[in-house]
Amino acid sequence: MDLSIIGSGYVGLVTGACFADVGHNVICVDNDLRKVEALQAGKVPIFEPGLEEVIHRNVSAHRLSFTGSVQEAVNNSQIVFIAVPTPQQPNGDVDLSFIEKVAREIAGVLTDYRVIVDKSTVPVKTGEKVAESIKRYNRHGAKFDVVSNPEFLREGCAIADLMHPDRIVIGAQSEHAIDLMKKVYEPFMAPILVTDINSAELIKHAANSFLALKISYINAVSAICEASGANVEKVADGIGMDRRIGRNFLNAGIGYGGSCFPKDIAAFITISEQLGVPFNLLKEVQQINGAQKERFLKTIRETLWVLREKKIAVWGLTFKPDTDDIRSSVAIDLVADMLREGAQVTAYDPKGMEKAREVKAIAGVKFASSAIEATEGAEALIIATEWTEFANVDLSVIKEKMTTPIIFDGRNMFNPETMGQLGFRYHSIGRSSVTPR
Ligand code: NAD
Numbered sequence: 001m002d003l004s005i006i007g008s009g010y011v012g013l014v015t016g017a018c019f020a021d022v023g024h025n026v027i028c029v030d031n032d033l034r035k036v037e038a039l040q041a042g043k044v045p046i047f048e049p050g051l052e053e054v055i056h057r058n059v060s061a062h063r064l065s066f067t068g069s070v071q072e073a074v075n076n077s078q079i080v081f082i083a084v085p086t087p088q089q090p091n092g093d094v095d096l097s098f099i100e101k102v103a104r105e106i107a108g109v110l111t112d113y114r115v116i117v118d119k120s121t122v123p124v125k126t127g128e129k130v131a132e133s134i135k136r137y138n139r140h141g142a143k144f145d146v147v148s149n150p151e152f153l154r155e156g157c158a159i160a161d162l163m164h165p166d167r168i169v170i171g172a173q174s175e176h177a178i179d180l181m182k183k184v185y186e187p188f189m190a191p192i193l194v195t196d197i198n199s200a201e202l203i204k205h206a207a208n209s210f211l212a213l214k215i216s217y218i219n220a221v222s223a224i225c226e227a228s229g230a231n232v233e234k235v236a237d238g239i240g241m242d243r244r245i246g247r248n249f250l251n252a253g254i255g256y257g258g259s260c261f262p263k264d265i266a267a268f269i270t271i272s273e274q275l276g277v278p279f280n281l282l283k284e285v286q287q288i289n290g291a292q293k294e295r296f297l298k299t300i301r302e303t304l305w306v307l308r309e310k311k312i313a314v315w316g317l318t319f320k321p322d323t324d325d326i327r328s329s330v331a332i333d334l335v336a337d338m339l340r341e342g343a344q345v346t347a348y349d350p351k352g353m354e355k356a357r358e359v360k361a362i363a364g365v366k367f368a369s370s371a372i373e374a375t376e377g378a379e380a381l382i383i384a385t386e387w388t389e390f391a392n393v394d395l396s397v398i399k400e401k402m403t404t405p406i407i408f409d410g411r412n413m414f415n416p417e418t419m420g421q422l423g424f425r426y427h428s429i430g431r432s433s434v435t436p437r
Contacts, residue, residue, distance in 0.1 A: 005081040006072035006102050011151050012083030018162040020058035022187035027073045028066050039066040047324035047351045050159045056401035071109040079115045086120045088263040092270040103130045107137035115177045117147040121204050123271045127197035145177035146196045152310035156322030165190045171200020184255025208264040214249040216254045218289040222252035224429025246351045252430040255292040258319035259327035299427050308342030313378035316385025318352035331384030337363040348374040375401045386411035394423050
């Protein structure tokens with residue numbers, strides 16, 4: 001099929017590449033012309049495992065191309081996907097101006113029937129607004145259908161998630177549009193759930209909120225574990241072995257971050273309030289998430305006493321491993337907090353440093369070229385993102401490099417007992433701290 005995707009970021013680019021990989025002809029559009037030029041020149045502007053290879057393969061096969069022109073994309077595709085940002089406004093509302101602009105642009109160049117699919121995460125009832133907007137600016141009176149097709153990919157394993165999704169949600173009114181959408185997804189051989197547009201939009205916010213709730217649940221349990229001497233990993237195993245609950249998203253840590261959970265939970269709270277049915281449980285989810293980072297900082301402060309002039313190494317800046325995405329990363333917030341208190345922070349991240357260099361809030365941070373180098377002369381090491389690379393570092397070398405071997409592990413990467421035996425003072429989340437043996 002001939003498809004186009006407007007917005008070539010983490011979602012649009014990966015979706016476009018995977019659609020092309022199953023045999024569709026795909027045009028990816030972006031209004032950031034530097035991004036388009038880079039892609040046309042064979043450079044992939046984001047890091048996502050396996051993405052570069054899939055893009056190159058499909059560009060060579062002439063199934064995937066890039067442009068800055070919405071008109072070119074709309075003219076040459078049966079279905080137009082929208083994957084532009086839907087960021088949070090300061091008051092918690094979702095900023096829908098990107099979606100509205102794209103809807104107007106599509107309407108302006110629509111001459112024949114097209115299916116317009118919203119892939120961005122949007123508040124329930126946005127599809128109605130998109131349809132109204134297209135109708136208003138549709139100069140040629142062309143026919144169209146609007147579909148909601150929320151995206152569930154996870155950065156870091158986005159290709160696998162797209163190629164083997166748990167489910168495809170198609171929210172639509174028109175049978176014709178549903179048939180076309182089913183054809184798009186046929187090669188993926190995944191379960192398809194067809195709903196009305198409002199339900200499809202709501203599924204995305206409800207799913208992300210539930211996952212965030214699971215994280216906050218185990219994080220709240222981790223605080224109780226610390227206070228009682230229990231071990232949150234064992235508790236999570238014990239809960240997670242119950243198939244009704246499952247072990248996924250039960251890893252205690254310093255809280256969720258990233259470009260989706262914080263904004264989507266805030267959006268769902270606002271949406272529910274605007275609909276007159278406040279979802280107060282989600283406010284507690286947010287509160288627990290923020291408190292988790294603060295509790296971690298409190299442990300750091302209590303152990304190091306004052307942070308001013310302390311040399312602190314930080315491993316990990318991205319919001320999760322296997323991505324270069326640092327948007328709303330708790331690791332970045334932690335570094336910013338410690339810099340404000342006068343600490344001398346040296347950070348290392350396998351993929352996130354290029355983007356982190358541009359973040360004003362952490363302008364005072366030094367960047368190391370390896371995990372080991374970051375710990376040179378450090379009085380404490382903070383593990384903020386669980387990159388596999390960190391698990392493979394020789395900890396005896398780290399101990400030699402550090403002035404005082406104290407580790408604050410915000411992602412429970414290591415076994416406390418082993419750390420004590422290796423001679424570290426080791427603090428983690430929801431598990432008893434250990435001192436050197
Ligand atoms: P992103 O910022 O990585 O990419 C968005 C792209 O859209 C950018 O390249 C931007 O230049 C482009 N753009 C903005 N306005 C445009 C316009 N008028 N015309 C053409 N291009 C335009 O964002 P993302 O992470 O891909 O997220 C996109 C949407 O998908 C959001 O609603 C997000 O909540 C949702 N989502 C994201 C993820 C994720 O893991 N990142 C997962 C599921 C859903």
